[in-house]
Amino acid sequence: MMISRSKHRSSIEVCSDCAASDPSWASINRGLLLCAECCSVHRSMGRHISHVKSLRQGCWPPSLLAMVQALTAQNVNSIWEHSLLDTSAPKHLRKKPTPKDPLHPVKSEFILAKHLRLAYVLRARRDEPPSELGRQLHSAVRSSSLDTCMRLLAQGADPNYYNQEKGSMCLHVACRAGQPAQAELLVAWGADVTARDSAGNTPSECARLGGHNELACRITELVYEATDRMIYFLTGERPDHAGGRHYIVPRAHDTHEMTDVAKAARGKLQLLPNHLFEELVMDIYDEIDRRETEAVWQTSATGLERCGVAFLPVNPALSAPRNQGRQKLARLSAPEFATLLRDVLVDATRRQRIASLHPRGMTGPMNPLLSASHLKHMSHMSDDEPLYDSVASDDDYAALAPIELDMSSFDPKAGETVSSSYNPSLPTEQTDSTATQPKEEIETLKKELDSRDSTINELKSQLKNLQSIVEQLTKENSVLKTNSIDDDSIISQPSIEDVKPERGKSLEQQLNLTEDEVKMKSQRPVSMYETREGPKNNWQVTKHQLTSIPGLERSLTQGTLEGVASMLDIDCVREQLSVEVVQVRAEAVTRAIQELWCAARSHRSLPDKADSIRSATGSLLALFPQKCDDPSLQHVVDELRAASEKVTLACTSQAPLDHVRTAAYDLAKATKLLVTHYQPT
Incomplete structure (x- = not known):
């Protein structure tokens, strides 16, 4: 059932950000009332920061409206402005906008600091792990103290915290205890309305078991809220x-x-x-x-x-x-x-x-x-x-x-x-x-899935063939370079005694001609397309191998031939290999970051994962000199090195999970920038 908010208004209501009278909007997940000016800044931040809803024209579910009214009555705004209420802080740090202040920049800067950067929120103790906040939230949701739960959520408590001893999440506890406002608050912060407890019950079923049928119906509505x-x-x-x-x-x-x-x-x-x-x-x-x-x-x-x-x-x-x-x-x-x-x-x-x-x-x-x-x-x-x-x-x-x-x-x-x-x-057996x-639709989906699997396998085999061809061409380039050096070493200018007289030409003319020929022979070939028998024959064989790959479409074959032809120059091959090495080692750093994040979320030991990140990052940095000619590349390399040290320090010092997450994100960003900016010379 939906009711109009305009029929249920308190006599004393002010904007939570500037204290203007008669607020016409509300921030659901913050539990605050807002005037139109402050609400415009909230809208610009996005629904993931502040989910606003009109108090005058919107239709509100009764339990959601009761939640906002209860949070307002319990002065939940003091949670978001905790440091502003501290009398020991300097006065310039405790200044709050007034209704007459301009929207830009006074009100907007204050709202961004308050809600986006959370500059005034009461922070949790550094020695207090996130799991402890989750346990406190799990215990608090069975009561009507919404301000306590909002404080824990603002400090970082997980709304989907699962209590191993109780075998339930916070939403299961709130529904079984018949606390609709607590349930609305948890859902507004991202609680899973379809999760099951250790007994296999959903939050809706927990509410019915507790005799709260109206709350059970509301949770069912939240299950299908998107559609x-x-x-x-x-x-x-x-x-x-x-x-x-x-x-x-x-x-x-x-x-x-x-x-x-x-x-x-x-x-x-x-x-x-x-x-x-x-x-x-x-x-x-x-x-x-x-x-x-x-x-x-x-x-x-x-x-x-x-x-x-x-x-x-x-x-x-x-x-x-x-x-x-x-x-x-x-x-x-x-x-x-x-x-x-x-x-x-x-x-x-x-x-x-x-x-x-x-x-x-x-x-x-x-x-x-x-x-x-x-x-x-x-x-x-x-x-x-x-x-x-x-x-x-x-x-x-x-x-x-x-x-x-x-x-x-x-x-x-x-x-x-x-x-x-x-x-x-x-039960599932009672479905309509x-x-x-229709079975035909399922069969069609299965056939499409099998067809794509076979296509993937075929492309993998073609990729292996192409990789073997590239390796063969690389070896041929190495042999050509060695042969060219050997040819230069055995060529020498003939002496006058080695030149035999020919009819019709003087000895001096024959000597000059021979010296010109020697100069031409002593020059190295400028490319692999010089008339040498070995490379020419090998290229024809390689081209035949490419065009004879079964199942390779014409467009793919043509593109591959052009790509291989452009790699025939030895410098191009070196450049391609260096780019591939950088990408491979960058992917190793990415995998190490993913393993670190999985270990951090499951509360496993982090120093071992830090060693893996240090090793992978060191392997990537070893490809670059200490001083790069390109200033922008040097800056990216320095950022990557600093980010690696930051991750290692966060893991070894048992820093909070947020610090580990931030350090891992900086390292991933620096790695991505390095791969993007690297242009081999």
Whole structure:
């Protein structure tokens, strides 16, 4: 049930950042009330920093509204401004903007320091491990002290902390204790609403076991929060989760009405793995939130703060390609964006049906479409490992027609409410028979998977053949260089006694001619294309080997011939080998960083991983002299060396996990810059 916030307002409400009266916005994850001017800065930071919502035009779930009201009543703003309340600090460090101060730069700089850099938050003790904060949070969520939980979260407590002794997460405890406001706070900070405790119960089931049916229904809504937001934005309707109907699937496009570009786009969408599909749903969810907030913003804000947010702000926790893709969503027109939402919802239903057919074979979460908060947590994890992101291109997708779904059960109108194939409150065996997936579609997917596996194996074999050819050419270049030196050493100028007289020519003429010939012979060949029998024959054999590789397409063969021909010069071969060595050793550094991060997250010993990083970094630095001719390259090498020492120090001194993470990130960044800037001379 949704209620209007305007009907439940306190008599005394001020902006948490500048103390202006009558605030009209709220930051959900911060638990603060904001005026329009301060809210404009919050919007520019992004939803991952501050998730704002209108107090006057937005519809609020009752438990979410109660959470914000409780945090305001408990003066949670003192957590974000702790150092400002310290009377022992200098006055210039305790200055807070007033409502009459200009938005830029006074208010904006203060808000960025307060919320983005967390300059005024009460820091946790250095000797207090993150696991201790998690244990305190696990214990505090069973009470109504929201300010205590907010303080722990602000200090770095994990909302998904799992207590080994209790066999449960924080959200399980809050649901079993019947604390809806605590549950809303945990979800706002990224708690997983689909996680199971040691007994196999989800948070919704824990609430039902505790007799809190209303809270259980709310948690079920949060499970489908991402798709619910998409459905409401597209159709203005909400699924009936209490009745077991979790999706409203719009009618799919008819095949004959779709363009070739639309068909290719749908085919790529259906080929996405589940984790990439979940990231796409999360990005679309953020874009919907931006568009809806922007619509409210343009009708309510006035003056300087009226400037909107044209696209999703950059999230440093995500990769650069993903941030670019998120911003490109704003370029879609309303019809284009609606088409994307319709295709995503149709494919989400298809994936849900496939998951219901193989519930025990799924290694991921029980629901491929998770809540928006959990998808946010998953997105951060997927970008942490690996540290270097691979960007997919159109060549990574085969020319595959979109999979046609059986839409005969759908109403020919705009859409029809269908029942989800999985109900979290019922056993898997009780799923609806209407969710049965046609066997032909599964067989098609299997055939496509087998076809791609065979293509990968064939490309691997071709790569091995090409590598052997490059090695053969390298050896030939070495032999040519040795033979050229030997030829120079045995050539000498003939003496006068060695020249025999010829008829019609004087001895002096014959001697001059011989000396000219000797000079021509004493010159080394300027390239491998000099008329020497050995290289010429070997090149013909190599060309025959390249063109005779089975299954190699014409375009790939032509490109390979051109690449090998350009490498025939010995200097080019040396340059290529040096670049490959740098890349190989840089990849070794990256693997060592990934092993270090895995060990840090699992609380294993870090000094051993530090030795691996030191060894891999030293091997990479050994390729470069102490003083490089290129100043920019020398700067990058120095940064890499300093970053390696920083990681080693952080691991050996048992620094906090945040320090280890920062040091590892700096090392990965320096390694990537070195590979990018290295240009062999």
